[in-house]
Structure formats: structure tokens, C-alpha cells
Amino acid sequence: VQGCSHGELDNIYEAIIQSEKESGTKVDLLICCGDFQAVRNEYDLKCMKVPKKHQHMASFWEYYKGDKIAPVLTIFIGGNHEASNHNWELYYGGWVAPSIYYLGCAGVVRIGGLRIGGISGIYKKYDYHKGHFELPPLDSNEVCSIFHVRSFEVMRCKSISQHLDIFISHDWPVGVYEYGNKEKLAGGD
Numbered sequence: 001v002q003g004c005s006h007g008e009l010d011n012i013y014e015a016i017i018q019s020e021k022e023s024g025t026k027v028d029l030l031i032c033c034g035d036f037q038a039v040r041n042e043y044d045l046k047c048m049k050v051p052k053k054h055q056h057m058a059s060f061w062e063y064y065k066g067d068k069i070a071p072v073l074t075i076f077i078g079g080n081h082e083a084s085n086h087n088w089e090l091y092y093g094g095w096v097a098p099s100i101y102y103l104g105c106a107g108v109v110r111i112g113g114l115r116i117g118g119i120s121g122i123y124k125k126y127d128y129h130k131g132h133f134e135l136p137p138l139d140s141n142e143v144c145s146i147f148h149v150r151s152f153e154v155m156r157c158k159s160i161s162q163h164l165d166i167f168i169s170h171d172w173p174v175g176v177y178e179y180g181n182k183e184k185l186a187g188g189d
Contacts, residue, residue: 004035004079006050007058013071029111030072034079034120034170038096040064044083049143054081063097070099073111077103078120079170084146085136087120103168106153108160118168119157121147 002012016027038060039045045055062068078087090096093104103109108117127148134142149171157167177185 002030002032004081005032005037005076006035006054006081007037007039007056007060009063009070009074010059010068016072027072030070030074031116031166031168032074032076033168034077035081036060036076036078036102037082038064038076038086038100038102039083040086044086047085047138047143048081048083050081060097063100066098070097072099074100075103075109075111075116075118076100077118077168077170078105078147080122080144080147082120082147084134084138084143088134088136088146105150106156108164114165115163116166116168117157117160117164119149119153120170121149121153122171124148 005012012030012032016030019025020027035054037048037050037054037058039048039057040061042057045057048055059068063070086096087102087105090102091105093102093107093109096102101109103116103118103120105121106117106119108115110116124145127145127150129151131152132146132150134146138146
């Protein structure tokens, strides 16, 4: 499981390959929990609201173009630093490159014997009960609002009747910090 990827697939895949060599264990699946940044080109880069340090092409485009192939099946959800136009093209999910699958705004897949669900984006109270009103070309506000979780997507997830083995979100679950080292998380010693 990988937290924010920020488009750095080469580094992530190299770390997986190194870990496989050292442990003698094969990794079958990589799950990325948002801020994947599936940036294909300069236009996608303009449709992404990110801090300057993350505003670069990174390596995803080489996988999209087919110059490189992911060494492990990869699934991801969107976060709040995404090429919003690209993810919107695959609202219900789909392949973004060979062996790399986007779960969509809210989706479920079966991989081997696991059912994996996820919801993309982050919660913002002021957009939660709105429908998606954003249409390309996105203005500076829509580049952000398009990745805000909507009640409709939460309803879709809640209507899943079969068991899920894994559920992925970009936002931390409420209260999860109670189960870790709160002082370290807060930046203390």
C-alpha cells in the first residue's frame, strides 16, 4: 500500500523490485491511496492544483505512452492533487495505462479473491450535497471542486451489499489517529 504517489511511479516500482529481491517475496498488487497524479501531458499539469514542488511531469506519462510497463498490477483512487481532467474522463474507473487501473470516483473491483472498494477525493462540506457541475475546460475553482467527495458517491459506496475486503480513501478515517503515536503525528519529538 502506497500513500500519496505524486506521480513518482519509477521510484515506487524500484522500491518494490528491491524489496522483492531482498525478501524473496513477489508483490502481486500495489494499492495507491490518492494523489496519484496521472499526468499525461502539459495540459493535464495545468488542470492540477498542487504545491509547486509537485508541479512537474514526473514519470506517469511514460507508462501512459507505453514506453514503460508497470511491473505490478496497480490500482489507485484520486486524492486532492490530481490531473482533474484526466480522472474525470474515467468517472466510473478504467485503465489509465497497461497494468494501472483507476477505481473512479467510487468503485469496486475484484482482484484474485479480494474485493477492493474505494472513493476518490476529499471531503468539503460546502460541496458535499452538490452534484458535479464541473465541465471541461475547468476554471481555477473547478480544478479543486471536482475532486471533492459528493454525497452521491458515498451513497453508492454505502449501497454495496457484498463484503469488501479492503476499502481505500484519501481522507483519513475519523479518529484513526487515536490508534497511533499522536505526538509523532503532530510533529512532536
